[in-house]
Amino acid sequence: MYETFESIVDGLAEKGYAVADSFLSQAEVDAILAIHEFAQGIDEFKKAGIGKKQDLQINEAIRGDYIYWLDKQTASAPAKIYLDRLQELIQYINRTLFLSLKDYEVHLTIYPAGSFYKRHLDQFKKDDHRKLSVICYLNNDWHEEHGGQLRMHLADEGALDFLPIAGRLICFRSDQIEHEVIPATRERLSLTGWILDQVADLRHL
Numbered sequence: 001m002y003e004t005f006e007s008i009v010d011g012l013a014e015k016g017y018a019v020a021d022s023f024l025s026q027a028e029v030d031a032i033l034a035i036h037e038f039a040q041g042i043d044e045f046k047k048a049g050i051g052k053k054q055d056l057q058i059n060e061a062i063r064g065d066y067i068y069w070l071d072k073q074t075a076s077a078p079a080k081i082y083l084d085r086l087q088e089l090i091q092y093i094n095r096t097l098f099l100s101l102k103d104y105e106v107h108l109t110i111y112p113a114g115s116f117y118k119r120h121l122d123q124f125k126k127d128d129h130r131k132l133s134v135i136c137y138l139n140n141d142w143h144e145e146h147g148g149q150l151r152m153h154l155a156d157e158g159a160l161d162f163l164p165i166a167g168r169l170i171c172f173r174s175d176q177i178e179h180e181v182i183p184a185t186r187e188r189l190s191l192t193g194w195i196l197d198q199v200a201d202l203r204h205l
């Protein structure tokens with residue numbers, strides 16, 4: 001993992017984003033796909049909204065995904081492996097970039113075929129504790145023709161597209177990088193999270 005963590009830190013420091021393939025191994029991805037929340041499917045998930053707490057709104061014209069927040073205390077073993085690795089990544093980033101990131105929040109995410117998330121920034125207007133967005137994809141045999149790219153809009157490089165392939169982690173600055181999810185021809189699964197500069201508020205669990 002050292003080399004993977006190092007490449008993530010380099011990307012963040014130099015460009016504000018990083019893409020790390022095989023952040024999860026194939027076996028780790030398959031074990032997460034088999035956890036009961038995913039096995040039971042979309043009925044266990046909540047329609048994702050926009051904004052926070054009392055400002056939360058559901059708006060299908062902006063985002064069409066379904067989410068399931070993970071609780072560190074009760075997460076199943078395969079999900080815990082991912083959460084523990086994120087915790088290690090936080091420690092590595094803090095040591096190498098002299099930051100004091102404190103915690104993370106992660107949800108399982110399902111984008112049904114045809115759904116999308118329009119261009120946006122992840123940091124909330126009234127709450128800027130989300131410092132880094134971290135998404136790990138869980139889609140085996142995903143090809144260009146399936147769509148579903150994460151499109152990042154970068155000041156220097158313009159729009160850059162990345163396929164949501166299994167095991168790939170994409171991490172970027174939540175305050176700076178606008179991005180969107182392009183519709184896909186098949187269901188698109190991921191672990192979506194944020195690294196915070198404060199202890200996570202667990203009221204959404």
Ligand SMILES: O=C(O)CCC(=O)C(=O)O
Pocket residue numbers: 117122135149150179180181190192
């Ligand atoms: O799934 C992705 O590629 C990005 C998701 C996203 O932008 C979000 O949940 O804020």
Ligand SMILES: [Fe+2]
Pocket residue numbers: 120121122133179
């Ligand atoms: Fe986002």
